[in-house]
Amino acid sequence: MNNVLYLPIEEDRRELVSRMLVALEAVNRGCAVVVGQKWAIENNLAVLPKGVIVYKTVDEPQCESARLARQHGHIAVAVNEEGIAPTDGGVIFRHFGLSFGDAFDCFYSIHEGQEAALRAEYEQLPEMICIGNPRVDLLKPKFHPYYADRVAELRARHGRFLLFNSNSSANWKFGGLDDLKDLYFRGGYIVDGVRDESLFHEMVWYDEVRKDITINFFNALDEVAPDVPVIIRPHPGEAPEYWEKFIEGRKNCSVERAGIANHWIAAAQATIVTGCTTGVEGYLMGANVINLDQEEDAGYREDNIAYHYLPTYTDMKQAALAMKGVMDGVPGAIAEEPESRRRLAEYLNAHDGFAYERLVNSLLERYPDLINGHKALRTLGILNLIEMPELHPGQQDKIQDMTLAHVGSIIQNLGRILSLNDDLSVFEPQKSMFVLARV
Structure with missing residues (x-):
């Protein structure tokens, strides 16, 4: 049962707020969500409860991680948060690894033109669904x-x-x-x-x-x-x-x-x-x-x-x-x-609503076990026991703002805009690893 939603973070100043936007929408729909540093998630794929991992982009390291995650029973999907706006030419493929075609279970594109270009470039592709870009939602x-x-x-x-x-x-x-x-x-x-x-x-x-x-x-x-x-x-x-x-x-x-x-x-x-x-x-x-x-x-x-x-x-x-x-x-x-x-x-304005809503809607439709967040909580205690990787200075710099206080501030500020209920709980079983759920 893949009933945990994982949102890995590689660069908190770029990704954390948009990922929290997705996390809050998912929790509001009944999911249990893990938002945490990508290296800890990748190093513990074999022991983490089976879930759906949403990668932020599709360069070769993400493709390799996704392939390993699937070998361990996880579902791997990807968005293209680095694709801020529609483009033509080689820039479309700059963030796409050569092995992208068979690395993911599903890819969420930012616009239809991107899908057409990918079909012309790759012989094999995952299912593609156009949703836009959750990071761009924050600019509206x-x-x-x-x-x-x-x-x-x-x-x-x-x-x-x-x-x-x-x-x-x-x-x-x-x-x-x-x-x-x-x-x-x-x-x-x-x-x-x-x-x-x-x-x-x-x-x-x-x-x-x-x-x-x-x-x-x-x-x-x-x-x-x-x-x-x-x-x-x-x-x-x-x-x-x-x-x-x-x-x-x-x-x-x-x-x-x-x-x-x-x-x-x-x-x-x-x-x-x-x-x-x-x-x-x-x-x-x-x-x-x-x-x-x-x-x-x-x-x-x-x-x-x-x-x-x-x-x-x-x-x-x-x-x-x-x-x-x-x-x-x-x-x-x-x-x-x-x-x-x-x-x-x-x-x-190409779509009604927001990309983060379309993403969560699609995830719950494709992977309905995610709605059983209360069941997932019973298994997530293992996060207290996983081995955390030793990060080099560059990695440490990328997640320096991933603190409980900062995450709480993001939730509070987004919560006011989204009119969320107050029944959200946030746990930090390990440094820079957070569990969000309704309890």
């Missing part, structure tokens, strides 16, 4: 109140500011390029004889270009608006020391790493990115966002979702003037792309 107006308190706090502390949201592998903090290349091999982005290293090398080259773009933009901003406050928010995988050195001698610049991106984007007057998917999330929220790029055409750009949706500037002085205009309250300071806004609005 209904959930904007979730961010309100934190946004007000940031604005009270920092006033009016621009946000520079960085994302560069050239500043990766977990080793050198050989280590990064190894990560690409393990992720399935490089496969000997099938997927060559060109994407990796082009990405490294492009990230060096981003460094130059960033320097040129800040120099232009110093020229046209030297007093404008800018907060730099590095990607969790970047070394903050680089940015601390970068801002030396620059007026009104600071580096902040705490919190999730959506809070900062909503609090800022405008956000600047250099090809980052997070910028598209901000755009979906209705925020002011611009993308910086080089003038020369680059193949990597075509696989860059920000380039396809965001107002993109290749002249850094024009970008700086646009940001000055925003800070001065000038209407239409950003050269908007009405067609991009239209396409994103169409995507947001």
